Amino acid sequence: MTDYMVTGLVAKRAEIAGELERTQERLRVLAENLASIDATLRIVAPEVAVEAIRSKVFRPPADWSKRGEMTRVVLSILRTARAPMTTREIAERMVVERGLQATTATLNSMTRRVACALRTQRDKGVARSTEGEAGFWQLWEICR
Incomplete structure (x- = not known):
């Protein structure tokens, strides 16, 4: 193997590992926020079945364009x-x-x-x- 190839692969692995860590941290924060909202709903409106609330999925319109x-x-x-x-x-x-x-x-x-x-x-x-x-x-x- 050539050194520049190994260097490039090491750099790419480090970049992906960093992105994965940031994504996991973001997921942790989102899960905490969701748990806080669920707890608040249980206190304020105990009759609401929190587990039955469906997640909202973003669906772009058919005429959607990417940047540029x-x-x-x-x-x-x-x-x-x-x-x-x-x-x-x-x-x-x-x-x-x-x-x-x-x-x-x-x-x-x-x-x-x-x-x-x-x-x-x-x-x-x-x-x-x-x-x-x-x-x-x-x-x-x-x-x-």
Whole structure:
């Protein structure tokens, strides 16, 4: 074995062991907090069956994006566009590309998220906007 490989593996093992210790400590704190809440519930409302309370699971919506994913897709759409596009047009393309159902609620949500991503990119100088016909909407394009 080469020394740099062993050194790298030792460093990676130390990193994972540290993460495991932090996670176990976090679990210990959560278990203590849960026990405290259970004890308080038993005092305040003894008729409540604490064991019957189901845990709440976080389920992200179907149009959920990971960090930076929204901006990457929006900029990709603008790069391939032949002409400046409105926020709504970009949102419609995103819904199609991601295979989401094109409901009014989904399009409105996606339009707001696209607009936020574009404003951030405009502030960074990556994208620019111009007024569309009669000033009703913004047309977006990549700064070249």
